[in-house]
Amino acid sequence: MASSFARILSSKRKVGILSLVGAGSLTVGFFLNREQHVNAGAQVRRIYPPSAEYPDLRKHNNCMASHLTPAVYGKLCNKTTPNGYTLDEAIQTGVDNPGHPFIKTVGMVAGDEESYEVFADLFNPVIKERHNGYDPCNMKHPTDLDSSKIRGGQFDDKYVLSSRVRTGRSIRGLSLPPACTRAERREVEKVVVDALAGLKGDLAGKYYSLTQMTEQEQQQLIDDHFLFDKPVSPLLTCAGMARDWPDARGIWHNNEKTFLVWINEEDHTRVISMEKGGNMRRVFERFCKGLQEVERLIQEKGWEFMWNEHLGYILTCPSNLGTGLRAGVHVTLPRLGKDPRFPKILDNLRLQKRGTGGVDTAAVGNTFDISNLDRLGQSEVQLVQTVIDGVNYLIECEKKLERGQDIKIPAPISQFK
Amino acid sequence: MTKNCNNDYKLKFSLEEEYPDLSQHNNHMAKVLTKDIYNKLRSKQTPSGFTLDDCIQTGVDNPGHPFIMTVGCVAGDEESYEVFKELFDPVISDRHGGYKPTDKHHTDLNWENLKGGDDLDPNYVQSSRVRTGRSIKGFTLPTTNSRGERRAVEKLSIEALNSLDGEFKGKYYPLKDMTDKEQEQLIADHFLFDKPVSPLLLAAGMARDWPDARGIWHNDNKTFLVWVNEEDHLRVISMQKGGNMKEVFKRFCVGLQKIEDVFKKHNHGFMWNEHLGFILTCPSNLGTGLRGGVHVKLPKLSTHAKFEEILTRLRLQKRGTGGVDTASVGGVFDISNADRLGSSEVQQVQLVVDGVKLMIEMEKKLEKGESIDDMIPAQK
Numbered sequence: 001m002a003s004s005f006a007r008i009l010s011s012k013r014k015v016g017i018l019s020l021v022g023a024g025s026l027t028v029g030f031f032l033n034r035e036q037h038v039n040a041g042a043q044v045r046r047i048y049p050p051s052a053e054y055p056d057l058r059k060h061n062n063c064m065a066s067h068l069t070p071a072v073y074g075k076l077c078n079k080t081t082p083n084g085y086t087l088d089e090a091i092q093t094g095v096d097n098p099g100h101p102f103i104k105t106v107g108m109v110a111g112d113e114e115s116y117e118v119f120a121d122l123f124n125p126v127i128k129e130r131h132n133g134y135d136p137c138n139m140k141h142p143t144d145l146d147s148s149k150i151r152g153g154q155f156d157d158k159y160v161l162s163s164r165v166r167t168g169r170s171i172r173g174l175s176l177p178p179a180c181t182r183a184e185r186r187e188v189e190k191v192v193v194d195a196l197a198g199l200k201g202d203l204a205g206k207y208y209s210l211t212q213m214t215e216q217e218q219q220q221l222i223d224d225h226f227l228f229d230k231p232v233s234p235l236l237t238c239a240g241m242a243r244d245w246p247d248a249r250g251i252w253h254n255n256e257k258t259f260l261v262w263i264n265e266e267d268h269t270r271v272i273s274m275e276k277g278g279n280m281r282r283v284f285e286r287f288c289k290g291l292q293e294v295e296r297l298i299q300e301k302g303w304e305f306m307w308n309e310h311l312g313y314i315l316t317c318p319s320n321l322g323t324g325l326r327a328g329v330h331v332t333l334p335r336l337g338k339d340p341r342f343p344k345i346l347d348n349l350r351l352q353k354r355g356t357g358g359v360d361t362a363a364v365g366n367t368f369d370i371s372n373l374d375r376l377g378q379s380e381v382q383l384v385q386t387v388i389d390g391v392n393y394l395i396e397c398e399k400k401l402e403r404g405q406d407i408k409i410p411a412p413i414s415q416f417k
Numbered sequence: 418m419t420k421n422c423n424n425d426y427k428l429k430f431s432l433e434e435e436y437p438d439l440s441q442h443n444n445h446m447a448k449v450l451t452k453d454i455y456n457k458l459r460s461k462q463t464p465s466g467f468t469l470d471d472c473i474q475t476g477v478d479n480p481g482h483p484f485i486m487t488v489g490c491v492a493g494d495e496e497s498y499e500v501f502k503e504l505f506d507p508v509i510s511d512r513h514g515g516y517k518p519t520d521k522h523h524t525d526l527n528w529e530n531l532k533g534g535d536d537l538d539p540n541y542v543q544s545s546r547v548r549t550g551r552s553i554k555g556f557t558l559p560t561t562n563s564r565g566e567r568r569a570v571e572k573l574s575i576e577a578l579n580s581l582d583g584e585f586k587g588k589y590y591p592l593k594d595m596t597d598k599e600q601e602q603l604i605a606d607h608f609l610f611d612k613p614v615s616p617l618l619l620a621a622g623m624a625r626d627w628p629d630a631r632g633i634w635h636n637d638n639k640t641f642l643v644w645v646n647e648e649d650h651l652r653v654i655s656m657q658k659g660g661n662m663k664e665v666f667k668r669f670c671v672g673l674q675k676i677e678d679v680f681k682k683h684n685h686g687f688m689w690n691e692h693l694g695f696i697l698t699c700p701s702n703l704g705t706g707l708r709g710g711v712h713v714k715l716p717k718l719s720t721h722a723k724f725e726e727i728l729t730r731l732r733l734q735k736r737g738t739g740g741v742d743t744a745s746v747g748g749v750f751d752i753s754n755a756d757r758l759g760s761s762e763v764q765q766v767q768l769v770v771d772g773v774k775l776m777i778e779m780e781k782k783l784e785k786g787e788s789i790d791d792m793i794p795a796q797k
Contacts, residue, residue, distance in 0.1 A: 084422025
């Protein structure tokens with residue numbers, strides 16, 4: 001099995017290896033030869049001209065539809081990435097899903113790392129819109145997983161019920177979930193599971209493959225709220241992410257149930273650190289340590305994460321580029337939650353609220369899922385600090401309202417630091 | 418020949434690495450697709466670039482169906498059935514009662530060859546319907562077609578349908594430009610088809626770009642209906658209330674012939690060959706692609722111990738009144754022919770007519786408290 005992949009990887013190693021060694025950054029990045037990748041795929045042969053193929057986006061409201069002009073379509077529709085991924089495939093999810101009632105969806109995905117390059121004429125404006133003006137052409141994304149820089153981060157357990165940080169990581173050299181073959185998906189599983197088996201101490205744990213899970217294990221994972229199921233959201237199924245389910249999908253978690261990895265769901269990996277209560281600091285410490293350990297372990301075997309200096313960590317959905325990080329708490333805010341100024345306060349603090357079931361759910365009672373809005377253009381440390389500072393402010397507001405005092409809408413904090 | 422770069426890339430991985438895990442599966446494809454066959458076919462592609470993995474994705478993603486043994490593979494174009502013969506031939510044989518690769522399929526759309534069928538008891542038979550599908554030669558099928566191709570099929574279809582006159586004169590309603598009022602009327606008439614929700618169809622890529630280039634055409638009398646670009650290029654339906662299956666079948670045959678004539682004029686006749694008959698997206702619909710049936714009240718017979726066996730012997734199948742995958746409501750069943758390939762349209766509709774007639778006689782006997790044991794038919 002290793003031989004197929006060794007051959008492919010060696011053909012991808014290009015000009016040189018640029019090592020980034022800086023405070024807090026342990027990531028090794030490749031310098032990708034852009035020209036080669038843009039031209040690497042064979043042309044798609046079409047019977048119909050681009051004008052006959054251009055999708056009808058008149059009723060659509062997603063980022064892809066906002067930026068896919070006939071000119072851009074005409075320019076990109078005949079290109080493919082080296083693995084054969086096409087523009088039509090990248091945009092299919094956005095064509096099939098005109099809009100979402102609550103949020104403006106992205107409407108396109110990447111099939112592999114090179115997609116962001118080959119289809120840059122569409123991805124770049126989409127990224128800019130989705131990430132509030134971040135321009136991949138001339139801005140650089142900071143990566144910082146040094147948790148020692150965090151100030152504060154221990155919330156009052158009276159308000160904060162649980163704390164959680166999640167991100168995703170992709171294995172360089174293997175196609176992403178919308179496009180991966182069964183062999184590639186199985187290789188992702190193998191590489192990641194091997195690495196996770198090397199974790200020790202409070203990170204030591206076990207892998208549960210979705211195809212081989214016993215009923216008892218399944219029930220336990222459901223009770224722990226760890227089990228993920230076959231995607232039902234049409235945003236994901238239209239992008240091809242549920243193909244071959246449940247082949248090569250699984251869940252790994254440490255024995256203490258505070259560090260969890262999903263394999264081959266919407267991304268190669270989703271990494272989650274969580275615990276009950278308000279110790280966000282510890283959650284983030286474990287998060288950073290776990291990620292760095294896993295990275296070290298895959299590097300020992302010659303693998304690495306997809307990353308570049310403009311887009312940060314490369315993930316399937318452009319909305320998760322950069323840090324791919326969502327740090328949040330479940331917090332009870334009975335008074336503030338009903339205050340009409342609540343949305344504006346959140347907005348200025350660059351936070352978002354979701355229901356306690358995650359994205360697309362409504363809040364139950366007075367408990368909210370509060371997390372960072374931004375992903376790209378700020379580092380992990382910066383975003384987690386934003387959440388910590390912001391949640392502190394929200395709790396202060398709640399306390400003030402408890403005491404009958406008035407609250408203030410804070411000044412908006414700046415986006416790109 | 419369209420290059421399928423992704424398939425070329427995939428060939429770098431070994432057979433072991435790519436072969437799907439079918440250990441939990443129960444569909445025709447899974448029963449047939451050995452590693453040997455997968456290995457033999459994985460490097461092939463049709464002229465439009467359709468590959469083996471494209472054919473089988475729906476069967477890999479949908480291990481089984483609670484009520485029926487699904488097919489688990491689809492065609493992307495006319496050539497799929499030839500290029501992937503080693504897969505499709507045994508699947509076709511399993512699905513169509515042992516149909517051999519050397520067998521010839523007989524097409525008979527001469528409605529005059531149907532005997533009787535105009536007198537099914539309307540006290541029992543609520544409605545009669547015949548449907549089939551047609552694929553337009555020279556275009557790829559709904560599983561893989563591009564937007565440009567799908568639109569071209571729609572354009573040709575509209576032209577063909579708008580040329581019809583007499584009892585066939587009608588109007589086309591494109592799904593994406595329908596007014597609310599038109600939509601409500603089509604729903605009230607039970608004509609409107611919606612975006613597929615069945616994972617069998619979704620996994621095969623048939624809902625892509627919905628509702629672009631999809632639409633419904635029906636005649637002014639509301640007895641002849643054509644779906645454009647749903648699961649097949651065309652689905653053609655003749656229907657009316659009551660039990661005059663002969664009239665329904667006549668309209669069906671005449672209408673189909675008229676439509677085909679227009680397509681032929683444009684050098685885009687229907688996909689057909691003498692071995693597989695009419696070529697459709699799903700192998701289960703090869704041959705005639707015909708499902709002729711009635712909604713019939715059989716509250717007593719349907720609870721009789723021998724009901725299933727009677728149906729099997731008559732070469733009929735039952736469904737709920739909502740179509741495939743639904744349950745019966747109030748003792749009313751949808752009874753239709755089980756076969757598609759290896760017998761002609763006339764033969765299949767004849768089985769429905771004769772079989773339903775017999776079952777109504779049985780129902781009447783059971784109403785009177787009499788036994789039907791001496792009426793159980795021999796296997797047809």
